[in-house]
Amino acid sequence: MSVKSERLNTIRRIVAQNEIENQDMLLDFLREEGFDLTQATLSRDLKQLKISKNPGYAGIYIYMLPNNIRTIDMPQRPTPNYEFMAEGFLSIEFSGQLAVMKTRPGHASAIAYEIDAKAPHIILGTVAGDDTILIVPRENISRRQIMETLAMIIPNLK
């Protein structure tokens, strides 16, 4: 096992067993175990190990191991292309405070996701079924504003 591998292992163990508040503190622990390195290298090691500094219980920050569930590097949700949006969109109509968008079957959640992500200041939220999206605008937002905003996401919305 290389020196670096041993060091990474040791870092993991130390972080798991102690409440490390910063990198200098961790450096001290490492020196006690015979590892001599600089803060720069430690910073790189922590990045590689995905160990991060988190707000802890009592107003202090503590280094913590990555939680496995969160650590799994899930690929970015594929950026839904412009065409897909245009293709899926069917119609939009208003009723009082709400808007209802119709899409082709299966397209609703992807389009709703885009709306949520790109227009949070206009749209409070959406609920998507298979081919229908219920759109809840924020207060004091006009239908015109909504249409203009959505048009930037879905080109052929008109």
Add this chain to the structure above:
Amino acid sequence: MSVKSERLNTIRRIVAQNEIENQDMLLDFLREEGFDLTQATLSRDLKQLKISKNPGYAGIYIYMLPNNIRTIDMPQRPTPNYEFMAEGFLSIEFSGQLAVMKTRPGHASAIAYEIDAKAPHIILGTVAGDDTILIVPRENISRRQIMETLAMIIPNLK
């Protein structure tokens, strides 16, 4: 809901939906939604929300929500679903008669189910998608009443 509470809600939502690389970037998002604050305050907000900067997938650092609510943070013995509720909740905002709750992906229906079951006298009904719940309150129920009721179901709703 105080300005600060709204701000914290918004921070949670933005961090959940975007890949925030540093606090200045998050500040920009917040300004777009009308929140004007300094980086110092944001740092304090993030500490309170236990949101931290983590090594991400592609050599960059990303701010992420805490995914494990420490029991030490809980004053009383949690009910079975307590942690799940707290963990899944992201934000709640109102528009007219309606409330829209944002959750982490996949959590919406479970939380909506709890709301339906525990607050039928306040909430007429809910519709849940994957990460969004549309909440329809009964007539003549104030936002304050709704918040208080939901806070009994979702602890960190504040």
Add this chain to the structure above:
DNA sequence: GAATATAATGAATAATTTTGCAGTCGCAAA
């Protein structure tokens, strides 16, 4: 083994985050 590519590292610096301090505000008690 020599030549060459690749990985690892330190020193210094840049970038980013946290915090001490002072000032403001709202609210409640005197």
Add this chain to the structure above:
DNA sequence: TTTGCGACTGCAAAATTATTCATTATATTC
């Protein structure tokens, strides 16, 4: 009203962390 208290905040400085640049060590290929 006045006083006091606690929450909240900005500013500026301190503290901490990440990265650039140059160098050295390690591995690979011929």
